[in-house]
Amino acid sequence: MSSIVKGDPILEIADLAVEVQGRRILDGVNLAVRAGEVHAIMGPNGAGKSTLSQLLAGRSGYEVKRGTVRYLGEDLLALPAEERARRGLFLGFQYPVEIPGVNNVYLLKAALNAQRRQHGLPEVDAFDFLGLVRDKMRLMQMDESFLSRGVNEGFSGGEKKRNEILQMLVLEPTLAILDETDSGLDIDALKVVASGVNSLRRDDRAVVLVTHYQRLLDHVVPDRVHVLVGGRILKSGDRNLALELERRGYDWVRHEASAA
Amino acid sequence: MSAVAHSLPALAGLGAAQAGLPGGPRWDERRRAALERLVTLGLPTPRDEAWKYTNLRLLERRDLAPAPPRPLPVGALGALPQHAGPMLVFVDGRFHPALSSTTLPAGVGFTPLPTLLAGELPAALEARLGADDSLDERLRLLNAVLLGEGALLTVAAGRATDPPLYLVHVATGGGAYPRLVISIEAGAAARLVEYHLTLGEADSVAVPVTDLVLGAGARLEHYSVGLGGPRAIQLEDVTVRLDRDAAYHHLQVALGAQLARLDLRVRLEGRGSGARLAGLFVADRTRQLDIRTRIEHLAAHTSSDQVYRGVANDRGRGSYDGMVIVHPGAIKTDSRQSSRNLLLGPHASIDARPQLEIKADDVKCSHGATTGALDEQMLFYLLSRGLDRDTARALLTFAFAEDVIAKLGVPELRRFVEERVLGSLPAAQLIREFIR
Numbered sequence: 066m067s068s069i070v071k072g073d074p075i076l077e078i079a080d081l082a083v084e085v086q087g088r089r090i091l092d093g094v095n096l097a098v099r100a101g102e103v104h105a106i107m108g109p110n111g112a113g114k115s116t117l118s119q120l121l122a123g124r125s126g127y128e129v130k131r132g133t134v135r136y137l138g139e140d141l142l143a144l145p146a147e148e149r150a151r152r153g154l155f156l157g158f159q160y161p162v163e164i165p166g167v168n169n170v171y172l173l174k175a176a177l178n179a180q181r182r183q184h185g186l187p188e189v190d191a192f193d194f195l196g197l198v199r200d201k202m203r204l205m206q207m208d209e210s211f212l213s214r215g216v217n218e219g220f221s222g223g224e225k226k227r228n229e230i231l232q233m234l235v236l237e238p239t240l241a242i243l244d245e246t247d248s249g250l251d252i253d254a255l256k257v258v259a260s261g262v263n264s265l266r267r268d269d270r271a272v273v274l275v276t277h278y279q280r281l282l283d284h285v286v287p288d289r290v291h292v293l294v295g296g297r298i299l300k301s302g303d304r305n306l307a308l309e310l311e312r313r314g315y316d317w318v319r320h321e322a323s324a325a
Numbered sequence: 326m327s328a329v330a331h332s333l334p335a336l337a338g339l340g341a342a343q344a345g346l347p348g349g350p351r352w353d354e355r356r357r358a359a360l361e362r363l364v365t366l367g368l369p370t371p372r373d374e375a376w377k378y379t380n381l382r383l384l385e386r387r388d389l390a391p392a393p394p395r396p397l398p399v400g401a402l403g404a405l406p407q408h409a410g411p412m413l414v415f416v417d418g419r420f421h422p423a424l425s426s427t428t429l430p431a432g433v434g435f436t437p438l439p440t441l442l443a444g445e446l447p448a449a450l451e452a453r454l455g456a457d458d459s460l461d462e463r464l465r466l467l468n469a470v471l472l473g474e475g476a477l478l479t480v481a482a483g484r485a486t487d488p489p490l491y492l493v494h495v496a497t498g499g500g501a502y503p504r505l506v507i508s509i510e511a512g513a514a515a516r517l518v519e520y521h522l523t524l525g526e527a528d529s530v531a532v533p534v535t536d537l538v539l540g541a542g543a544r545l546e547h548y549s550v551g552l553g554g555p556r557a558i559q560l561e562d563v564t565v566r567l568d569r570d571a572a573y574h575h576l577q578v579a580l581g582a583q584l585a586r587l588d589l590r591v592r593l594e595g596r597g598s599g600a601r602l603a604g605l606f607v608a609d610r611t612r613q614l615d616i617r618t619r620i621e622h623l624a625a626h627t628s629s630d631q632v633y634r635g636v637a638n639d640r641g642r643g644s645y646d647g648m649v650i651v652h653p654g655a656i657k658t659d660s661r662q663s664s665r666n667l668l669l670g671p672h673a674s675i676d677a678r679p680q681l682e683i684k685a686d687d688v689k690c691s692h693g694a695t696t697g698a699l700d701e702q703m704l705f706y707l708l709s710r711g712l713d714r715d716t717a718r719a720l721l722t723f724a725f726a727e728d729v730i731a732k733l734g735v736p737e738l739r740r741f742v743e744e745r746v747l748g749s750l751p752a753a754q755l756i757r758e759f760i761r
Contacts, residue, residue, distance in 0.1 A: 122709050150711035158709075162702045166724025171759040172710060179711030215724075216706075232710070 071101040071268040074138065075240050076121075081132035082296075083113075083120060090116045092296035094132070098240070101268040105282055105307060106275045108293035109315045114275045115159055117293070118244040122156035123149050136240065150176070151183035153239030157229040157246045164216035169228070170198060172216050173235055180236060201234040204264065206257050222249040230261040241265060242273045247281035259284030279307040292318050335384050336364055339470055342390035342500075346473035348442030355455075359469040369463055378644035378676050379586050379615045383558060387530050391471055392417035392499030397424065401495060401524060404552070406741040408518070410488035416495045418474040418503035418531070424493075432484030432513070438475040438504060450477070453506050453536050464562050464588065468502045468534040475504035475533075482510040482540065489516035489546075489735055496522070496529035496557055503533045511540035511568070517547045518738055523554030523581070535563045539571035541595060546574045546734055550742060553582030555610070562588045569595030569624075576732055578742050579606040579614045580749075586615040593620070593627035593655075603632040605729040608641030608673070609749060617646040622655040622685075629659075634729045635666040635696075636722060637673035644676040649690065651683045658685065662692035667699065667725050669718075719750040720759060 069075070076098040083091040090113045098104050108114050120127045121134065123146025134141040136154060144152070164172075178188045189197075202211065205227045217225050226246050233241050243262065247255055262272060262285045274281060282290070282304060290306040291298045294315060299322040300306065310318070343356050368384065369376035397416055402424070411426035413435065420437040429435055446454070454472065480486060494503070509515055523529055539545055553559055559582050565573055579585050591600045606614035620629045635643045645664040666675040677694035699721050707717035726746050733739035747753040 122705075124705050124709075145714075146705065146708040147711050147713050147717075150709055156709050158706070162700070162706045164703050164706065164721070164724065166727040167707075167720055168759050172707070172712075175712055175716075175755065175759075176710035179713075183711075236710075 069100045069137075069239065069269040071099075073100040074098075075100050075136070075271040076141075076273070077133075077135040079133050081134060082130040083116060084128045084130055085116065085126065089130075090296055091120075094293070094296070094298055096291065096298060098271045098273060100271055102288045103266065103272045103274065103285060104289045104291065105287040106273060106291045106293050106298075107277070107279070107307060107310055110277070112293045113296045114293055115244055118156060118159075118242050118275050121242055122146060122154065147179070151180050153180070155233050155236055155238035155241045157226075157233060157241065157243040159244040159246075159248065161217050161225040161229055163218050163220070165218045167216045169214050169216050170195075170212050173198065173232055176232065176236060198231075198235060201231050204234065205231050205261055207231060223251065223254040226250060226258060227254065227261075230258050234261055234265060237265070238270070240271050240273070242275065244275045245277060246274070247276055247278065255281065256284060279311040282307045294319050294322070335368065335387065335389050336360075338388070338390060342471065346391070346471065347439035348473060352442055352472065356470055356472060359466055359472075363463065363466045363470055366463055366466070368467075375617065375646075378646060379584070379613070383584055384530065387528065387558065389500045389530055391473075392497060392501060392529075394419065395497050397421070397495065397497070398524070402493060402522070404522065405493065405520060406737050408488070408491055408737055410491050410518075412491040412493060413476070414493045414495065415474070415476075415503055417497055417499065417529075418494075418501035418533070420474070420476055429490075430486045432481040433486055433490065434477070434479040434481065436477045438477070439473065441477055442473065450506065453538075454504065462562070464532055464560050465534050468504060468532050468562070471500065471502040472504055474502065475506070477506045479508045480510060480513040480515045483512040485514040487516065489518045489548075492517065492519045494519065494521045494531070494533065495524060496527060496531055496553070497524045498527035498529050501529065501531040501533070503531075505533065505535040507535065507537045509537070509539045509543040509545045509571075512542045513540070514544040515546075516735065517545065518735060519547075519549040521549070521551045521553055521559060521581075523552075523557040526554050526556050528556045529554075530558045532560050533562070535561070537563065537565040537573075539565065539567045539573055539598075541569040542571060543568070544572045547576070548733060548735065548738060549575070549577045549587075550738070551577070551579040551581055551585050552745070553585060555583055557582040557585075559585040561586065562590075564590045564592075565600070566592045566594055567598035567600065570597040571595060572599050572601075574601045574734075575603070576729070577604040577616065578729070578733075579604070579616075580742075580745050582612060582614070584613045586617070588617050588619075590619045591621065591629065592623060593629065594623050596624045597626045598624065599628040599630075601630045603729050603732050604645075605634045605636075605726055606643050607636045607638075607726065607746060607749060608643040608675075609638040611640045613642045615644045615646070617644075618648065620647075620649045620660070622649070622651045622658045622660065624655055626657045627655060627659075629661070631662045631664075632729060632732070633664045634726060635664070635675045635677070636669065636726060637666070637675050638669040640672045642674050644678075645694070646676070646678045647692075648680045648682065649692070651681075651685045651688050651690065653684045655685045656687045658688040658690065660688070660690040664694040665725075666694075666696040667722065668696065669699070669722065716752040716755055719752045720756055722750060723747065723756050723759075
């Protein structure tokens with residue numbers, strides 16, 4: 066349903082500055098993500114990682130002071146959250162909210178249909194849909210009971226993260242932003258989540274992994290690694306940068322940047 | 326009476342309205358005494374603690390006299406869901422035999438109140454028909470002023486009735502003051518479903534009083550659905566007494582009326598008895614929907630659980646005023662109170678006041694109340710999955726109400742209420758898919 070080819074610009078952030086309740090959180094972020102790429106954004110707590118993720122997905126309460134964000138060539142910030150989702154942008158939440166009374170699978174079906182409508186496609190056949198969800202659930206090693214439960218209702222931390230990846234696999238986004246999807250996972254769950262992310266990798270899609278630790282990057286190998294500190298990307302490199310951060314922490318990046 | 330009646334035009338005409346009520350001189354005299362007492366006390370105002378949230382000013386411009394007998398148009402009950410159980414219909418409080426089932430399950434006794442009042446009554450029953458004239462029970466007093474219609478319903482000891490018994494109350498305009506006296510005898514089990522309807526946009530005032538007694542080990546599931554019209558006022562008083570190990574479930578859904586209030590008093594008198602109470606109101610347009618509960622733990626090992634949910638939209642108003650009293654000696658009491666309320670518009674309002682009064686040791690009591698708008702995090706989550714804003718809001722609103730709807734233990738009733746609640750929300754069709 067798209068004519069995107071490897072190397073096409075998916076996300077272009079230029080000089081983005083954002084305030085939350087008068088406090089500057091992002092202060093001149095530049096980032097370009099192309100089709101076929103996996104990027105990792107790393108940084109200490111409070112660096113602005115979650116703000117960036119949520120802002121891109123369309124959460125309200127952020128004040129953009131300057132800069133632009135383009136998604137598939139369009140002004141992303143001008144689109145409401147639901148419109149971004151329908152155009153193939155997906156956020157995997159750091160803390161997926163529990164919504165008792167709203168069925169997990171029907172939410173997924175409504176989400177898929179919203180996207181299909183956007184592309185002028187008919188609603189998904191109920192039988193085909195269930196087959197698709199079951200396939201993806203097997204990949205995520207999720208129990209049948211997930212089908213009948215409320216959205217994230219009573220899920221453990223690990224189950225919630227798997228559910229996010231399940232949604233991502235069903236929706237097949239053009240741009241997936243995964244906000245600390247690896248946090249709180251044991252090593253087995255981490256591998257399951259990683260294989261889910263890897264199965265999404267394709268030449269016409271892009272993934273942005275926002276993470277604190279590099280351990281997810283052992284399993285999902287990024288093309289680019291960026292270090293976000295104090296609301297700015299201070300350094301970018303290949304996957305070796307992640308290993309260096311793991312070894313040396315974040316302070317040296319800050320010192321290096323202020324020395325420059 | 327003149328000085329007080331001056332401020333109570335609504336009560337002034339009631340003396341004349343008493344003429345010709347069932348029961349003869351003995352009951353005439355009681356009704357007169359009740360009126361005298363009511364005129365002295367006056368109708369409650371928001372200055373009364375128990376009436377802080379319910380303004381009865383609307384009553385001042387209403388004719389409170391009991392409605393005259395009127396034929397019910399064909400199809401008047403058409404809005405009700407198909408159901409399997411026997412049905413007893415009351416029109417403006419009067420039992421209506423022609424619309425009611427002629428046979429009742431074995432063990433179920435039924436006597437219309439006029440028949441009862443015409444004869445000699447056992448002392449205990451006579452006492453239950455009396456008025457309690459304490460200050461915060463003035464609605465019972467108003468009911469006593471015009472006592473005459475209603476019924477006695479009994480389920481004999483050890484009997485279990487299934488399917489449920491349906492009581493349908495129809496208001497056609499004017500006043501209705503039914504008194505229901507219900508006894509579920511020792512070891513009996515029953516389910517009771519009450520519907521409150523209004524004929525079209527009739528101006529009606531109903532003040533039903535229900536007096537329930539559950540014998541030792543008896544069980545009653547009691548469901549009540551309020552579907553009153555835009556000019557309907559309903560002020561309902563339900564009092565329940567429970568003997569040892571009796572279990573009472575009450576679930577009220579209030580979806581209609583201009584003003585509807587339920588006063589629910591539960592006395593847990595027998596050791597091991599328990600009450601599970603739940604309610605949902607949806608106060609849209611300019612409705613005012615109030616619920617007030619008074620749960621008294623009077624014996625050891627008693628339990629009470631309250632789950633109340635309120636939704637207000639437009640200029641709707643609502644309130645939950647709940648009180649749990651644990652009396653001395655009621656050790657091992659287990660009590661929970663939860664009131665959660667959802668405001669969908671800037672002009673809607675809901676007051677919630679859960680209260681506890683504990684006079685015994687070794688008890689477990691909890692209470693909590695919240696009132697607010699839809700959860701922003703939930704809303705954003707749904708938007709981030711591509712749902713449009715109206716659908717997301719409606720879905721969350723329905724999910725909130727579903728908390729209580731899911732407790733409706735009669736499937737056709739649950740589906741009926743779900744459809745009613747859905748009908749008031751946008752994107753009903755999509756939400757229907759979510760709940761199937």
